[in-house]
Amino acid sequence: MTCVHVLQENVLRAVNMAQLTEYFWTTTVTSTLVNYWTIILVLLVIYYFTATIFSRGLHRIPGPFLRIVSPIPRLWSVYKGFSHEDDSALHERYGPIVRLGPNLVSVNSADELNTIYGISTLFYKSRFYSLAEGFDEEGLIPDPFVTTDKAMHSRLRRGAANAYSLNSMVQLEAFVDPVTERLVNKLKEEYATRKKIVDLGQFVQQYAMDAICALTYGKDLNHIEKGDYLGFFKTSFIINSYMGIFGQIPWIHRFLLASSFIAPFILGPESNEKIIKLAKEEIAGDRLRSEGKDESLDRPSTFLQRLLLNQRRNPQSINEREIMAHCFNNIAAGSDTTAISIRTILFNTLKHPRVHQLLRKEIREAFPAFGLESEFVSFRKTSKLPYLGAVIMEGIRLHPSVGLLLARVVPEPGETICGHFLRPGVEVGINPWLLQRNAEVFPNPDDFYPDRWLPENTSQERLILMKKGWIPFGHGAHTCSGRWISWMMIHKLVATLILLFDMDLVDGGKNYTFQNYWLTPQRGLYISLTSASP
Numbered sequence: 201m202t203c204v205h206v207l208q209e210n211v212l213r214a215v216n217m218a219q220l221t222e223y224f225w226t227t228t229v230t231s232t233l234v235n236y237w238t239i240i241l242v243l244l245v246i247y248y249f250t251a252t253i254f255s256r257g258l259h260r261i262p263g264p265f266l267r268i269v270s271p272i273p274r275l276w277s278v279y280k281g282f283s284h285e286d287d288s289a290l291h292e293r294y295g296p297i298v299r300l301g302p303n304l305v306s307v308n309s310a311d312e313l314n315t316i317y318g319i320s321t322l323f324y325k326s327r328f329y330s331l332a333e334g335f336d337e338e339g340l341i342p343d344p345f346v347t348t349d350k351a352m353h354s355r356l357r358r359g360a361a362n363a364y365s366l367n368s369m370v371q372l373e374a375f376v377d378p379v380t381e382r383l384v385n386k387l388k389e390e391y392a393t394r395k396k397i398v399d400l401g402q403f404v405q406q407y408a409m410d411a412i413c414a415l416t417y418g419k420d421l422n423h424i425e426k427g428d429y430l431g432f433f434k435t436s437f438i439i440n441s442y443m444g445i446f447g448q449i450p451w452i453h454r455f456l457l458a459s460s461f462i463a464p465f466i467l468g469p470e471s472n473e474k475i476i477k478l479a480k481e482e483i484a485g486d487r488l489r490s491e492g493k494d495e496s497l498d499r500p501s502t503f504l505q506r507l508l509l510n511q512r513r514n515p516q517s518i519n520e521r522e523i524m525a526h527c528f529n530n531i532a533a534g535s536d537t538t539a540i541s542i543r544t545i546l547f548n549t550l551k552h553p554r555v556h557q558l559l560r561k562e563i564r565e566a567f568p569a570f571g572l573e574s575e576f577v578s579f580r581k582t583s584k585l586p587y588l589g590a591v592i593m594e595g596i597r598l599h600p601s602v603g604l605l606l607a608r609v610v611p612e613p614g615e616t617i618c619g620h621f622l623r624p625g626v627e628v629g630i631n632p633w634l635l636q637r638n639a640e641v642f643p644n645p646d647d648f649y650p651d652r653w654l655p656e657n658t659s660q661e662r663l664i665l666m667k668k669g670w671i672p673f674g675h676g677a678h679t680c681s682g683r684w685i686s687w688m689m690i691h692k693l694v695a696t697l698i699l700l701f702d703m704d705l706v707d708g709g710k711n712y713t714f715q716n717y718w719l720t721p722q723r724g725l726y727i728s729l730t731s732a733s734p
């Protein structure tokens with residue numbers, strides 16, 4: 201063998217050794233690492249589940265196991281649009297307190313209302329509500345519905361309290377009457393006379409929108425005549441559904457609607473700009489009109505005028521941005537919710553001929569003249585009709601506008617609810633839908649039975665209990681500010697329609713459906729109607 205061959209052989213051996221060594225490293229070490237990482241991953245997963253299960257102490261709260269380890273079952277339940285049914289089944293199985301998610305507890309007991317929502321409670325709103333936050337060029341818009349700052353919340357409530365009060369309704373009602381007249385004329389001319397079927401649910405929403413706009417600003421955007429030409433109803437549906445679904449995993453919000461890049465893809469080109477512009481124009485106009493005027497000459501005054509008056513009397517009590525936010529809130533929080541309530545009242549009344557007949561009798565006896573003045577049935581008079589009151593309470597009980605729990609965060613040092621200690625930071629709430637169908641409060645809870653609200657049919661004790669468990673407007677510190685406004689509109693419109701029209705559900709109401717994504721808007725309230733005669 202020559203020296204060259206020996207050299208070649210040595211080189212080849214060396215190369216083989218190098219390959220072997222490389223092979224050793226790439227297989228043995230890599231597989232050790234892979235095994236190592238697999239172990240780390242498994243440990244991390246075990247840590248995550250153990251921390252999730254035990255860190256909040258929710259393992260002691262009754263509920264399905266999956267609900268404690270992941271938010272996905274809750275998310276899926278809300279996404280399907282019928283989470284109230286799932287929650288109701290869970291309460292039936294586990295009792296008045298149930299774990300719905302890794303940090304979410306549902307309570308179905310009127311006894312815990314004051315602990316969670318009472319005026320002096322330290323429980324505060326959960327991150328769920330932050331999905332409704334609004335921003336403009338000046339930053340965060342002040343909003344009583346969203347804020348977790350108790351001092352700011354009290355200031356906002358105080359600054360507008362008189363505009364939302366029951367006493368204000370007499371003045372605000374004057375702005376609703378022309379809107380009611382427009383709706384009545386439209387129904388008479390286009391549907392009753394021509395015997396055409398009407399989707400009354402749609403008109404109710406347009407009515408609620410126009411009426412709230414009118415009483416807030418003194419003018420509206422003619423939705424009754426033009427439909428959803430600004431895309432407001434569509435945007436509002438998207439925002440409410442978004443809130444219900446993604447509010448179950450609120451951390452995701454910053455990558456979706458809170459991102460100015462992503463938001464237009466979710467909301468589409470339609471926006472609330474026209475309504476915000478109307479608010480700004482009206483504020484400027486009203487300020488000019490009212491300057492130097494004696495405020496007692498300003499009557500009847502709109503909601504906006506009332507706030508401007510508050511500001512003139514006490515400039516520290518309310519600022520321009522707060523005025524704008526209150527006015528816009530009326531539109532955003534009031535129109536869908538009021539429409540849902542009116543729809544359930546009408547649907548259930550028409551579905552139950554005995555109730556329909558009794559209601560018609562009461563209203564027609566109270567307003568014997570079928571003339572124009574009757575078309576503006578007054579709130580003062582309608583609010584005294586006992587059967588109408590009972591029908592309204594019962595319709596809203598069976599189908600409240602809000603169908604998810606009103607979530608709050610347990611403050612330091614924790615709280616005992618339904619006999620279970622909840623640590624600070626746990627989210628807990630009561631769902632109006634569930635409490636209003638709680639059989640311990642409302643016997644035969646799924647029946648539409650307005651008579652249960654009449655003192656002659658129910659004991660005083662039961663009435664007190666039922667009124668306590670009837671929470672469509674929430675409870676305590678954050679109770680709905682606009683409840684009297686919607687109360688007035690509901691009384692007026694329901695009484696007017698029953699007075700002036702003979703109505704029937706088309707096909708027994710088989711097309712009437714709804715879904716629950718926080719709000720519970722219905723579809724398919726098809727009605728055939730004729731003008732009633734004395």
Ligand code: HEM
Pocket residue numbers: 344345346357412529530531533534535537538541600601602606607671672673674675677678679680681682683685686
């Ligand atoms: C039938 C109609 C309505 C229903 C069922 C309803 C329901 C509710 C509920 C359940 C809450 C409390 C939410 C919570 O505690 O988490 C609320 C708050 C609120 N609602 Fe309504 N609402 C209605 C109409 C209106 C109207 C007409 C307005 C305004 C004109 C309005 C303005 C507000 C405001 C500003 C809040 C926030 C109050 C606060 O947190 O201090 N609502 N509403």
